[in-house]
Amino acid sequence: MKMQLTCPMPKLDFDVITLGHGSGGVLTHQLLDAGVFDLLKNDHLSNQHDGATLNLSGKTAFTTDSFVVNPIFFPGGIIGELAVYGTVNDLAMCGAVPKYLSLSFIIEEGLKMEAFWEILVAIKNACEQAGVQVVTGDTKVVDKGKGDQIFINTTGIGQVLDIANIAVSNIRPGDCIVVSDQLARHGIAIMSVREGLEFESDIESDTKDLSKVVEQAINKFGEDIHVLRDATRGGVATVLKEIADQSKLGIDLNYRDIPVNESVEGACEMLGLDPMYVANEGVFISIVSQEIAAEYVDFLRKDAASSQAAIIGTVTEEHPRQVIMTSAIGGRRVLSMLPGEQLPRIC
Amino acid sequence: MKYLSEYRDPELVSQYLEEIKKTVTQPWTIMEVCGGQTHSLVKNGILDLLPKEITMVHGPGCPVCVTPLNLIDKAIHLAEENNVILCSFGDMLRVPGSKKSLLEAKAGGADIRILYSPLEAVRIAEANPDREVVFFAVGFETTAPANALSVLHADRLGLKNYSILASHVLVPPAISALMSDPDTVVQGFLAAGHVCTIMGLEEYYPLVETYKIPIVVTGFEPVDLLQGILMVVKQLEAGKAVLENQYSRMVSETGNTNAKEVIEQVFERTDRMWRGMSIIPGSGYEVRESLQQYDANQKFDVWTVDTPEHAECIAGEIMKGLKKPIHCAQFGKKCKPSNPLGAPMVSTEGACAAYYHYSGQTELVEA
Numbered sequence: 001m002k003m004q005l006t007c008p009m010p011k012l013d014f015d016v017i018t019l020g021h022g023s024g025g026v027l028t029h030q031l032l033d034a035g036v037f038d039l040l041k042n043d044h045l046s047n048q049h050d051g052a053t054l055n056l057s058g059k060t061a062f063t064t065d066s067f068v069v070n071p072i073f074f075p076g077g078i079i080g081e082l083a084v085y086g087t088v089n090d091l092a093m094c095g096a097v098p099k100y101l102s103l104s105f106i107i108e109e110g111l112k113m114e115a116f117w118e119i120l121v122a123i124k125n126a127c128e129q130a131g132v133q134v135v136t137g138d139t140k141v142v143d144k145g146k147g148d149q150i151f152i153n154t155t156g157i158g159q160v161l162d163i164a165n166i167a168v169s170n171i172r173p174g175d176c177i178v179v180s181d182q183l184a185r186h187g188i189a190i191m192s193v194r195e196g197l198e199f200e201s202d203i204e205s206d207t208k209d210l211s212k213v214v215e216q217a218i219n220k221f222g223e224d225i226h227v228l229r230d231a232t233r234g235g236v237a238t239v240l241k242e243i244a245d246q247s248k249l250g251i252d253l254n255y256r257d258i259p260v261n262e263s264v265e266g267a268c269e270m271l272g273l274d275p276m277y278v279a280n281e282g283v284f285i286s287i288v289s290q291e292i293a294a295e296y297v298d299f300l301r302k303d304a305a306s307s308q309a310a311i312i313g314t315v316t317e318e319h320p321r322q323v324i325m326t327s328a329i330g331g332r333r334v335l336s337m338l339p340g341e342q343l344p345r346i347c
Numbered sequence: 348m349k350y351l352s353e354y355r356d357p358e359l360v361s362q363y364l365e366e367i368k369k370t371v372t373q374p375w376t377i378m379e380v381c382g383g384q385t386h387s388l389v390k391n392g393i394l395d396l397l398p399k400e401i402t403m404v405h406g407p408g409c410p411v412c413v414t415p416l417n418l419i420d421k422a423i424h425l426a427e428e429n430n431v432i433l434c435s436f437g438d439m440l441r442v443p444g445s446k447k448s449l450l451e452a453k454a455g456g457a458d459i460r461i462l463y464s465p466l467e468a469v470r471i472a473e474a475n476p477d478r479e480v481v482f483f484a485v486g487f488e489t490t491a492p493a494n495a496l497s498v499l500h501a502d503r504l505g506l507k508n509y510s511i512l513a514s515h516v517l518v519p520p521a522i523s524a525l526m527s528d529p530d531t532v533v534q535g536f537l538a539a540g541h542v543c544t545i546m547g548l549e550e551y552y553p554l555v556e557t558y559k560i561p562i563v564v565t566g567f568e569p570v571d572l573l574q575g576i577l578m579v580v581k582q583l584e585a586g587k588a589v590l591e592n593q594y595s596r597m598v599s600e601t602g603n604t605n606a607k608e609v610i611e612q613v614f615e616r617t618d619r620m621w622r623g624m625s626i627i628p629g630s631g632y633e634v635r636e637s638l639q640q641y642d643a644n645q646k647f648d649v650w651t652v653d654t655p656e657h658a659e660c661i662a663g664e665i666m667k668g669l670k671k672p673i674h675c676a677q678f679g680k681k682c683k684p685s686n687p688l689g690a691p692m693v694s695t696e697g698a699c700a701a702y703y704h705y706s707g708q709t710e711l712v713e714a
Contacts, residue, residue, distance in 0.1 A: 196434070196462040196471075265348050271463070272438075272695055328355040329569045331392015333705040339684035340450075343437030343461065343695070 007124065009117040010034055017111045022141030031139065035117065039124045044100075044135035052135035054100060059160035061096035063087060067152045072115070075189045076204025079152060080122030082281060085209050086232070087156040088130040092211040093228040093284060095164025095218055098130055102155040103137040108147035119150065130209040132156070161215065163222045168246045170226035175315040176293035177251060178286040180213075180306035181206060182259045183236055187278035188267045199270070203263050206282035213303040214284065221296055227287040236312075237276035237335040239285055240323045253313035253325040253335070273342050276325075276335060287315065354568030355391075363573035367580055368398045375583050376402045376532045377576060378525070378668045380518060381487075381539035382409030382696025383567050389701040391569045401576065404532065404668030405698035407521055408539050410486045411439050412662065412690040412697050413621040414514045417651040419444035422483050422512055424649050426457035431647075432475060434468040435483040436490075437461040441684075441693040445654035448693075449483075465497035465511070472501065472509035481643045484511040489541045491515050491632055492606035495613035498634065498641045512643040513633055516619055518542050519550040520630035525667055526558040533668050535579035537565040537572070540594035545610075547602025551590050559588045566594040613638060622690060623656060623663030660689035665698055672702040679703060 020027040044052040072079040091098040185206040300309035323335040426433035453459040472480035484494040501509040561582035565575030619631025634642035682688040691697030
């Protein structure tokens with residue numbers, strides 16, 4: 001379920017962001033004081049210092065990601081929540097509980113303040129959902145034409161759970177491959193509204209916080225979870241091929257077990273895209289011990305974030321470094337990495 | 348998914364495979380004309396399931412593969428030098444021209460836009476009255492009606508800044524050319540279902556008559572393809588050569604008459620160069636003279652040099668069915684999707700791309 005806007009925009013002297021808002025002077029302060037600090041309020045941010053001073057102990061996970069999605073408002077989400085969940089989910093895949101984020105904006109002048117406010121509110125809501133604090137940040141504004149409305153970078157720090165032992169080297173032949181949800185929704189939702197490729201659809205992005213369900217799963221299944229990976233750009237196929245290469249083991253998949261919803265499947269058929277390679281923003285892959293696989297899937301299915309979880313394949317010693325999928329009709333094909341973006345076909 | 352899963356039913360597939368195995372008594376070479384069929388055969392692993400007597404060779408029905416190199420150069424030139432907004436189907440973008448691809452030209456700053464419908468290009472022309480907008484109208488008979496409609500639509504709107512760079516190719520003359528080649532190994536054809544959905548069956552009767560060869564108009568799903576193969580094999584084993592329609596749920600005798608009318612209004616037949624092959628008489632469409640203000644070839648005086656194909660690329664022999672991608676010495680070595688020597692390695696309908704992505708030959712070659 002998507003959060004509703006709950007924070008009305010304060011009255012401001014400006015309705016578009018201009019170069020001056022990134023100058024560090026009066027306008028920058030007006031912009032930040034107008035809401036950023038209030039909206040994302042916490043002790044670290046309230047200090048308004050050059051950086052945050054954190055108390056960390058134990059094993060710590062650290063990651064960064066930049067968000068350049070076009071359009072910035074898309075079916076099922078906006079760039080703000082994507083920027084929080086993207087980094088939070090990466091921390092979760094390291095077996096960590098997300099704690100702190102940095103937040104940097106590169107804004108193209110001319111961005112409407114209303115749009116920026118909506119992005120900020122989405123960030124606030126996503127942070128609350130994921131239980132993270134924005135503790136430091138930066139805002140720059142670039143000339144018109146030098147950006148694409150807004151780019152966001154977030155860097156995250158998380159506390160690795162003691163019980164977690166996530167590493168490709170833990171994978172064993174016989175392990176099961178589990179995906180947490182239906183594939184390809186984010187990529188298709190974005191494509192359905194991209195200029196030149198629009199088509200009518202009810203498909204929404206799957207952008208969501210995965211950290212809660214992953215934390216619970218690690219606490220329950222511990223070292224039986226061998227690998228966790230976020231299947232974002234390049235989709236599930238690309239991640240599995242990376243894992244096969246790193247582990248020097250093979251992966252067998254069965255097409256009939258792959259969860260894809262009908263609208264997404266239809267859109268992929270129409271555009272000539274393979275859902276295995278389309279981006280997700282709320283799907284993670286787990287490689288787990290065979291013994292616990294069925295129970296693990298049942299556990300994931302109880303959480304709304306992973307209600308469509310399914311075992312899609314197994315790890316094998318045969319065909320090392322290859323990912324092989326049994327097709328709908330029982331034939332076999334190799335899944336390799338794509339040379340670039342998937343482009344819609346002619347006919 | 349309804350209307351798809353029925354044609355991917357493993358039970359039906361094994362029944363057809365069984366039937367094919369029972370029917371075949373000697374080696375036969377069959378060509379699937381369309382690149383979409385090639386990809387379905389490879390992606391679903393059908394080639395490995397067929398009895399060894401049956402060799403499938405992969406035809407020239409990949410529109411971007413046969414688009415002449417100098418036309419790609421021309422499209423790039425228009426975008427780079429003439430300040431044109433060049434619109435194209437996505438599939439065309441990675442195909443190498445003589446110096447670069449459209450994707451590389453786009454990265455260099457040319458205004459190249461990926462569209463799904465040519466009508467979208469008309470909308471762009473309407474929204475940018477100060478810029479020339481050119482749609483790279485590539486494809487077989489299947490895409491010709493939509494491309495023709497874009498011209499009629501632009502004409503109705505009175506747009507002066509819209510034109511198409513037409514590179515349409517036609518299936519029946521290509522089958523004639525393949526069968527007239529004394530080296531041909533093809534003994535039966537799976538004709539392209541979508542092409543015939545538009546054009547109907549009329550043009551195919553003379554082909555079975557002239558070349559005494561079985562042609563079965565076939566769809567794209569596993570069950571379609573296996574049924575089509577079975578129908579061809581049955582004819583070959585019985586010494587018959589007739590036209591049959593496997594894809595009857597889409598293809599009628601007369602085709603889509605409205606679509607054919609639109610094609611007729613906008614295009615006329617012309618000789619066309621097929622990349623990697625040769626000039627095939629009457630095998631293409633160009634914009635009629637009466638509508639020549641919408642013909643980018645007439646509108647822009649672009650001179651391009653005829654550049655030879657890469658010496659090591661055997662795309663032409665592959666598309667004539669004389670060789671398979673794995674017979675190419677550079678397959679997966681010098682020639683990869685990231686560095687294609689020829690178009691079939693990058694098109695989503697190209698035979699080399701199908702083998703590279705799905706069949707595991709790459710890994711074997713790379714190992």
